[in-house]
């Protein structure tokens with residue numbers, strides 16, 4: 001099955017069993033500093049829609065948390081379901097959220113490029129934020145308004161002056177564990193930082209995600225939904241929490 005890699009011992013996503021997570025008092029608060037002018041464009045890559053950033057400088061970085069040094073923001077994207085009962089990649093006590101945001105960062109201190117970092121155990125750091133159904137999210141709406149322009153696979157539009165920290169809950173609590181990318185190349189290079197608190201988005205905003213297509217213009221349309229990987233075995237891993 002192409003979705004499992006042979007010999008994988010730290011694959012993602014996983015179920016986070018709250019009572020099995022271990023509070024680590026040595027975990028630092030995560031420091032997030034993004035520069036909205038590094039935002040480049042939105043594109044539909046046929047898996048999700050991604051907002052990509054200029055990662056040629058240290059203008060948009062995260063530091064602290066479980067991380068040994070700072071990591072540069074490369075892109076963020078989402079995973080979602082056809083209906084609100086599922087869609088997230090990670091689950092909490094076996095509960096799915098309707099969608100999950102991933103902010104992807106790479107270790108530019110130790111490695112010369114993302115492509116190199118993606119092959120290293122400490123190469124990447126991804127912040128996961130759950131989306132739950134509730135009030136309309138004003139920050140997300142600027143993204144939602146741009147989606148019709150990237151409806152088909154391999155379409156891209158310019159998108160600037162967006163600060164993705166508006167999509168991250170102010171509550172500092174998170175879980176962290178050693179995992180992998182959840183789409184090819186599935187490499188075991190990700191320090192996952194999963195925020196405990198979800199953000200709220202409304203039904204229309206989730207529906208807007210579901211209007212996107214896996215398919216290119218001219219192909220038979222296939223709606224971009226259920227673009228989440230199945231849960232992977234925890235194996236010999238502990239999920240740590242930054243909170244008691």
Ligand SMILES: NS(=O)(=O)c1ccc(NC(=S)OCCc2ccsc2)cc1
Nearest residue numbers: 102104115118126180181182183184185
């Ligand atoms: N869903 S996920 O956050 O685990 C995630 C993040 C990034 C990627 N892959 C990226 S950003 O690839 C960029 C192109 C590339 C370069 C070298 S290998 C892939 C895949 C999955």
Ligand SMILES: [Zn+2]
Nearest residue numbers: 077079102182
């Ligand atoms: Zn993802």
